[in-house]
Amino acid sequence: MTASGRPLVVSTVVADGLVGSFGLGVAAEVFGYDRTAMGLPRFDFGLVTEQPGVVRTDTGIPITVEHGLERLAQSDIVTITAWELFSRVPTPQLLDAFRTAHANGALIVSQCTGAFVLAEAGLLDGQRATTHWKYAGELAARYPAVRVDPMVLYVDNGSIITGAGTAAGVDTLLHVVRREWGAAAANALAREMVVPPHRDGGQAQFIDAPVPDCEDDLLGAVLEWAAAHLADDISVDLLARRALMSPRSFARRFKATTGTTPHAWLLGQRLAAAEELLENSDAPVEEIARLVGFGTAAGLREQFTRRRGVSPRAYRQTFRAATLVGDDRAA
Template sequence: MVRMAVPDRPVVVSTLVADGLVGSFGLGVAAEVFAYDRRHLGLPAFDFAPVTEHPGLVRTDTGLAMSVEHGLDRLVASDIVTVTAWERLDRAPSPAVLDALRAAHARGAVVVSQCSGAFVLAATGLLDGLRATTHWRYTGELAARHPAVRVDPAVLYVDNGRLITGAGTAAGVDTLLHLVRREWGAAAANALAREMVVPPHRDGGQAQFIDAPVAQVQDDLLGAVLEWAQAHLADDLTVDLLARRALMSPRTFARRFKAATGTTPHAWLLTQRLAAAEALLEGSDAPVEEVARLVGFGTAAGFREQFARRRGVSPRAYRQTFRRAARQGDGDRAA
């Protein structure tokens, strides 16, 4: 797991915007996450600024002009680099932009693309051989231009460690909250989501948005069943059981579930159990075996295997990391 918090200085975050046309929503999302002092939520101090190849006035996609003071040299000194939507796909990024991104990554920065910003990241060659995503409207074009990239059109984001690609528009929120959760823990990400008034995690992927909007699950019987399941994760929750509570056949329930959430009941339950486990690991002293029981994993061994596969670390290492981060944050706030 990459640890970006540096104890003796703020985490430097730079958002790369195009000289010709700036994706204002993506810039706004990055600013919302990184431009405010949210150390009271358990986050580190951030030093945030937009960056462009030729500093000065740039035009946004809303028609407004904005002044960008920092050039590409700031990217190389950054801990996190985000790349907003590249509004002019007919205009390739300059060699200087691509070199700066490569240098930032080589130095150790985490580089995150939002929406069509994946085209910029793909043009660096850093995504070759890796799985990546972009807005579903552009996934075919991304795959055609960069055949070495394994494009996944269905997901909200793809995490490759120090390279993260996000899907379209609002998926930038999901992507950056995922980064916050990965680096500073579920408690910090959940608290940030509350301040932003957004869900801390959306299940499923962008496939659910391609043909029709997602049903408001919380307004129907299916939503009530999901709420019940979240409160009974320790139980043996099968599709048959959930279908009975929803007054549906298992086949109809599975179909309705996928249409409403974009994922399967099994995958949704796994996500809920892992999230519950993270909260217990961060906020309680319960042994790993007890955590496994409380969130519905059959055995501690199975829990450890699933947790390590999805989170990249063992439950014990996760607890040590985020307990340490929480203690450090408490010390910083007390100071």
């Protein structure tokens, strides 16, 4: 990033009561230690706020912040953690400080809802960006000039990188290290942090997609039947017959009642059932594909990878391990 012998100035912007504790910890872990033995440069890491002094994290823990916004103008990397979306508006001074840092050539990195501050500053106009999947719709609604992608862990636009929620801050900052100082440095840091150097897939694998409630008694009974017979060859015609309706009328009523199509609903049910079996059973993928109605392992892999961003095997390795750890703790 710079060939000079001086330390790289890295600043993490925080605000009283809004300091994302996890995101702050990730930034401090990556930039707050001497990592030169791993191939990283020396860092001058510091926290920045509008009124230096004691500020509270989002968990109520007080921390002392020594630097004001003027430090951003001298920073090589500027990061911002989570931001409160509905009761705190970024001040003009904060927005100007980000614009100045960007104009001066700093790399700007947001974690989670910090992307809202960058969008408010106009730095994401016309660009692809991400944030926590839960707030991606809000980001798109507030800032229509931003192309919001809720499925990825981070988006690299060169001078601006936006990351998804919470633990995706690890992925985002490891990406910064990999991009700026090479894979060997990123891998060494990942080993030090005891995390994978790169996670496959994106946020889609972590999004809970419940099936909409159905208050239509007859239609609800049909859906309940279908959910219990996913291994069968279920067509719209078959569902319509069970609902005592024509296929066209059934499709219209289904969409009006559930907000989705019969095909999309069935696919969601089958994927959810596959996820449960991958997490909680040792059944091979071929058997899971048969049980949930995909027919073949290839069919399950194609749809699962397309919709969840990871293969069934990778999903099982991640969430089966988490389940086992939880069971061990409960024991």
